[in-house]
Amino acid sequence: MNKTPYFSSITLMTSLLLIACGGGSGGSGSSVFDSDEADGGISTPGQEDSTADTSDPNPNPNPNPQPDRPLAPVITPAHEPAFYNYGLPQDMKTDERGLPLLHSLPNAKGQVYLDFDGDFDLGEFHDGVDFDGDPSTYNAQEQEFIYNWWATTAAQFAMFDLDVTTEIDLERPHSWNVIFPGAKLGVAYGGYGHSKRDIAQMRAEHGPYSSVVGHEGGHTFGLGHVIGLDDQGAVNSGYYASPYPLRGWHLGTGDRIVNKWSNKFRGNAKDSFFGGVEHLASRVKAFDDSSSGYRPDDHAADLDSATQLGRLEHKGFVASGVIETMNDVDSFFFDWDGGHALISSNAFGLSPVNITLRLLNANKQPIGLVHNGINHQWLAADLAAGRYYLQLESAKRYSDLGEYRLRVNAVPGDWRVANFGPKRLIGEASYNANTRQWTLKATGGDIWNNADNMVFVYQKLQGAGSIVAKVESNNASAPWAKFGVMMRAELSAGSAHIGQFVSGSNGPSQTARTQTDGTSQHNGTGPADARWLRLERLASESGNGFNRFRSYLSANGNDWTLISEQTIDTSDEIYVGLAQSALNARAMAQAQFSSVAITGQAERGVNSELAAPASLSQTSVDHQQVALNWSTVSGAEQYMLERSEDGLSFYSLAILNAATTQYTDTGLLAGSAYSYRVKALKGSAAGTPSDVVNVQLRAEPAQDARVISYSDTTLILDWGEPLGQRGYKIERSENGGAYSVIAARHSDYDQNVTDGSHATTQKYVDSGLTASTSYSYRITTLDEQGEAGVVVVSGATKAAPAE
Incomplete structure (x- = not known):
């Protein structure tokens, strides 16, 4: 039995960081890798997926300065399971029977x-x-x-x-x-x-x-x-x-x-x-006079006292922490050698935390932000060399508190992560520059039916191209869990796509959805021992567009068997990458991919004669949509509107004809931030992008609001918690009369909540009313910009008890 010393996941990570960082405010300039640098771009045929880059490593006109500090000590791979795996730690203390002896605090x-x-x-x-x-x-x-x-x-x-x-x-x-x-x-x-x-x-x-x-x-x-x-x-x-x-x-x-x-x-x-x-x-x-009842703060909010991220060899930087209270902010820093980074934060285990994740440059100015209303967040960016800061805080809905994991991973090119469907446990999507392998970990549903539940690590692809990957291993418990390569028309759960997979125990599987929100098809299996997967996208037979897709399998990476050919109508720009589904809501599925290579063009060609569209601006915004317009560009045949959910990585939202200079983006997440830019198109080339417009969506109206006739003198207002709220204004009208304010900032966590409380409640008890009387109420959601969504509900007090 393993009886070596052990600390809990939280305690162990904190201890290592304190050892490495001198208590959290010391620091280092840090090289992520020893000699393996991750490079950008999409590989050409026969090219390795990580090569030397002879281009200017710092094209940013305002590069971050590189502080002169010692290297951060490396967190060895032997320790990683205690932080990120859901298996058994390697160095765990037990009693004489083998019972694990575990402590979180x-x-x-x-x-x-x-x-x-x-x-x-x-x-x-x-x-x-x-x-x-x-x-x-x-x-x-x-x-x-x-x-x-x-x-x-x-x-x-x-x-x-x-x-x-x-x-x-x-x-x-x-x-x-x-x-x-x-x-x-x-x-x-x-x-x-x-x-x-x-x-x-x-x-x-x-x-x-x-x-x-x-x-x-x-x-x-x-x-x-x-x-x-x-x-x-x-x-x-x-x-x-x-x-x-x-x-x-x-x-x-x-x-x-x-x-x-x-x-x-x-x-x-x-x-x-x-x-x-x-x-x-x-x-x-x-039971403890010295305690507030809440966990002591583990990471400072002040950027000058930020905790240095621990360095995980060949991967990047890692940290663990806890959002203890609604006003808690945890700050970290890391020193970057330059190149593409995937930055992720996720709720650990069954933590209820929902995080707002912010990236700041060396001057402590925000350059990236993601708040998506779910239990994990991703940022993707090509970062110049220098110091960067990360800040994590609660998304401010009730009980958005708890333990999280934070990772900064160096990746070989402009790779990004998309998640489709809710997941109880999120592990990682990370790259190891030493083994040149990707690891994907998650729970969740299936790649099937009308909508997918999966993790997708992807790049953009313009026109023809291909992807090859080998599935080195997987631990799936579900027979139809899927691990493989995918080409996808859109970044939505119901997108048309084609995928070539290895399943949990049912052998290789090729599936496709040829129409958005359509049904899925199973189009063949293949050799049971095949672990090499390939997809190709080809020009249409008419020469207009790229709608032919082929899937292949191989046992050795040299001899390929054609499995299926599908016709799927898509725009020129699609998404290609690695996909994983778990088909298990509770157990973490994990897969390793090697020899990942993509051929093709990631971006449109550049037409320097096309000017950047001017005057891009938002004309209206509410809790679920944004209206935009811009000025025309001489010579433009079309416009491509792009959107970003982190302010850093953009993807195509719409291709519009030259006469259209306005667009309304709908179905957005209330309270979230989005960024937009637009490019003029001519043929297959694009002009210079416009200036970026950053938009903050408003809070949504109170959900499922109602009035409960509790007694002859009391009515209770009840509603679900809206996204983006920072409190509520409540007004009352009696028997159809004028409204008067009875609560100017009900449940405002900034102004009215004290002593570490988290009372952003969705309930208002209105007492001292008149029996058998009708009342109407206006519930106005408040956000950082002021008054947002409004709902009106009505009810009546009960009759007074008989004498």
Whole structure:
């Protein structure tokens, strides 16, 4: 059994960073690679995917200065599993039986104890976790099960000043959670404190990627069930299920992709605010006078005190952290030798955190921003040599807090990452310059039917071209999980595409969707031992466009078998790259790709005679669309409007005729930032792009707003949390009269929330009203620009009780 010293994923990363960085504010100039430089561009036939670049390495007219600091110590690959894999760490401390001894915050006074060996409770003795019939020891499978359960639970509780652990200290306040095999449903007794009888029980069959500890363990902190109320205030659901497919609540029912601490109605708090985050933190604080209840801040907000990212050999830079409170900002820096970078942040394990990720240059000016409303973010950029900063903060919806991973990866060219469909766990899409291999890790759905759920690492392709890759390995548990190469018409889930894949256990598979949002086709298999995959895009037989696609398989990379030829109508610009689907919402699928080579042209040719379109501007913007216009360009035959979701990497949004100088971009994500530019086209060439216009979408109106007739003197306003909100203005009208403001900035986390609270609530209790009276309410969502979306709801108080 492995009994070498071990620290938790959070603690281990922090310790390494402190050792490497002298406490977080020291620093280094750092070369990402020893001698393997990642270069830009798309490979030509027979060219390696990483070559020397003799062009000007710093074309930026305002390059970042390179600070004179020592190299950052390298984090060796042996340590990486503790940070980024969901398997068993290599250096984990165990007891004499092999039971992993794990701590997420060893210095915290309070504990969330995960009991896997069946300790005595309430007169019962349960069997411990046991897969091999020997309950006296823990083998590697059992250790991995325990570790993964601990890691994902620690991510759920990471914002609190609590040590999630497998070692109980009865002298410390604790929440005792027994995980055991069997048919008994989850139950919880008592509350957080010192009593051995305050115990939650749950079945091991829930699995390590369930939020069951958040539910049953939440009860030990005094959190009641999230309930549903009808329009008359009566309970119509004792376990309220979230209506949203992405996010749910720990104390409700129906496991969702992301489960959060809720501020919805509870059985013991129907007509008053009850925030799960605030309540749990208050219970921690009640047993520790020195604690606020929230985890101590791990990374400074001030850029002058930013934490240096640790360097992962042959890959780039890495960090781990926690967003503890709504106003927490974590700042990092790294020194870059120049070249293309993929920058990602993602919620770790079952963390409910949703992050706004910002990239700044050496002058501390923002140059990239992404906030996409989901649990992972990507930035892609060709960065000049110099120092850069990253800042991460909460996206500001309720319980957008918790543990995250941050990675800066050097890649060989203009590679970008797109995710289609929600995913519970996001791993990585990274490149190793030493092995020249890509690694993709994620959970999720399938590449099939009318919409795909997958990770796609891609480049742009203009006209004819090809991609070749070898699937070195995969660990898929689902027979039809797919790993392979893809050509895709658009960056949307329902895009037309063709893909040549290796599946989990069903052999090679070629699939295609020939129409946007159409059905998927399975077009053949091929040799079972084939691991080399190739796609080609060819000109149409008429010579007008490029609509012919061919897929091939090979066992050795030399002898190719044609599998299928498809006709798919697309624009000249498409996307080509590596795709992976997991077909498993809970288990992380992982694949390695080598010998990745793309031929073709990534960008249109340049026509220097075409001027840049002038006066690109937004003419209107709301929470889901942007209207743009620009001036005509002499000699233009068409215009190409491009959009960026991070302010750095642009892709084609629309090709418009020469008479069209306006466009409305619809279906956007409320509260997010987008960037636009436009180019004039003539033939196959493009002119100089226009100046970039940055647009901040407004917050959306309150979702599913309603009035609950709670009593003869009280009405309760209830609504779902809109994206981009920073509080609400609430107005009331009685019996059709004029509106008056009753709350100017309700639940504004900047102005009204104090003492570390996170009370951005979607509930307003209006009391002292007149019986049997009709009232109307205007709920105005507030954002950083002022008043945004408005909804109007009406209701009436109940009749007064009979005398």
